[in-house]
Amino acid sequence: MGLVLAVRGSVARPTVEAMTSLATPTETFDVVLVGAGMASDAAARGIRELDADATIAVVGREDTAPVERPALSKGLWTDPETTLEGVALGTAEATGATLLLGTSVVAVDTAARTVTTDDGRTLGYGRLLLATGGRPVHLPGVEESGRVLYYRSVRDYERLREVAGQGRHVVVVGGGYIGTEVAAALAQNDTRVTLVVSQDVLQGHVFPAALAARVDQRYVDAGVALVRGARLASADAGPDAVRVHLQDGRTIDADALVVGVGIEVETDLAQAAGITVDDGVVVDEQLRTSAADVWAAGDLAQYPDRLLGRRRVEHVDHAQSSGRQAGRNIAGAGEPYTHTPFYYSDLFELGYEAVGRLDASLDTVEDWHGDEPYAQGVVYYLDGGRVAGVLLWDVWDRTDAARDVIAHQTDVSPEALRGRITA
Known part of the structure; x- marks a missing residue:
């Protein structure tokens, strides 16, 4: 056919000849951002810093537009002035990106420069960003339901609001970043909280002993029932309650169960596309993957930190900073990612x-x-x-x-x- 599709800004669309191994794209964008979180929002903004005209599509599994995700376990519970509307990032309004929400990318063809979605669409791209982050780790015998939440999304927040408060009882499992924040948030919102942790002292794996003891005591003082040195075995959820079973044989009856035991980084898509993976998607100093014109950012990216060596970071500062830099490089900046990110937490x-x-x-x-x-x-x-x-x-x-x-x-x-x- 010999036809070259239109060029928008600094990013060329692929030729028609290149799109041979999958069905003809239903639509082609200069840039496709896979994942609708804070990294993709920052990437779209980074692109716009250098290119006002490139067409951008953001494809995300969640059915809500990008938000300031930390607020889901912090400000939305502790600051009366913080609202879901207020933490929405306004990605489409700010960047003109097309948001394809409630949709997952199930395949990437780097030769054809296409992505395939779970609803059967094939999208062509000139350049691609992988920013899928990860899914919450799911435990065997603990199925997600209206009373059992693997906490991560806006919908999880909305559902937890429905089943918490008014003196209800919520069991939280996990003594890490999410578990401790959610437990503190619930305890400050008229909810009886039982926090199940594998450690003998809350946050004892992170903080020096005396500081961890102080944090542990602060939860006790707030009325949180700490179940230390315990692990979740299974849960039986009904329409109005859940029974939690621990591995040591104890059971806890509650109105809801929240599980926050980390995320599983979503590398399957990249690996199936032949992109180099090693505890994340491996990128170079410009956040480029091993595939031509494919970048990765956020939780997913295993990158060379200028101070700390190769690492992968699951925190908001990195999502925003690496996303912006990836976006700028997608638009042709050719700049190294030199930021060493920080992270933070609020516990009462x-x-x-x-x-x-x-x-x-x-x-x-x-x-x-x-x-x-x-x-x-x-x-x-x-x-x-x-x-x-x-x-x-x-x-x-x-x-x-x-x-x-x-x-x-x-x-x-x-x-x-x-x-x-x-x-």
């Missing part, structure tokens, strides 16, 4: 920011400020004679200083580190 009135690796098995240097024990301070995590992570406990807007310590600090003695970062 307690809060922190952090950069790098927080692992209680590492040696630490603690630098507490003021007279109240473990109220405000900095913890340095050491690995192989260098600073691998920095915890900023109630110390705000000092993430650049933390990055500087990780990048340049050669003397890691307590004397050298204490006082290095101040509030």
Whole structure:
């Protein structure tokens, strides 16, 4: 046929001859962004910084447009002024992207430059971003239902609002990032909470022992029933209640069960397309995958961090920063991704920011400020004679200083580190 499709902005659409191994595309876009989360929103905005005209499609499994996902376990529960409308990112309005929601990409053909969706559509692309993140880890014997939630999406938030509050009882499983935030949020919203964790001390795998003990006690003081050293075996959910079975034989009756035990990164799509995968989709310093004109960003991307080496990060700062950089590079910027992301959490009135690796098995240097024990301070995590992570406990807007310590600090003695970062 010999026909070359239109060029929009700096991104060329593929030739008709290139689209041979799948059905003729129903529609072709200059850029297709797979995944409708914060990384794709940032990518669309990054594209628009350099290219006002490229056609963009965002394809996402969830049936809601991109939102500020952290609000689902934070602000929407703790700030009366925060609303779902307020945390919507307005991706389509801001970028002109076409949103294809409630739709999953089930195949990528990098030779034909097409993606196939679960509703039978075939979309052509000039350039492609994989930003699918991950699915919540599902436990055997624990089926999702109206009373059992694997918490991640807007719909999960809406459903949890329906079954929580008014003195109802919710069991939360998971002592990590999501589990602790959801448990704290529910406890502040007229809900009886039982928090089931595998650790003997809540967050004991992350924080130094004395700080973890303080966090643990804060949950107890808030009325959260902590079931420590326990694991979920199964759950029997009915229309009005759920019975939770633990591996040690105990049972807990509740109005709902929330499971937050991490995510499973969605690499199957990339792997089936012949793209290099290794604990995520492997990308170079410009977030390019092993396939031509295919990038990856957000939770999915295993990238070369300039300070910490190859890693994969499941936090919002990385989703936004890597998404924006991928978008700029899709539009032709050719820039390296040099950002080392931070992350944060809010647990009742307690809060922190952090950069790098927080692992209680590492040696630490603690630098507490003021007279109240473990109220405000900095913890340095050491690995192989260098600073691998920095915890900023109630110390705000000092993430650049933390990055500087990780990048340049050669003397890691307590004397050298204490006082290095101040509030």
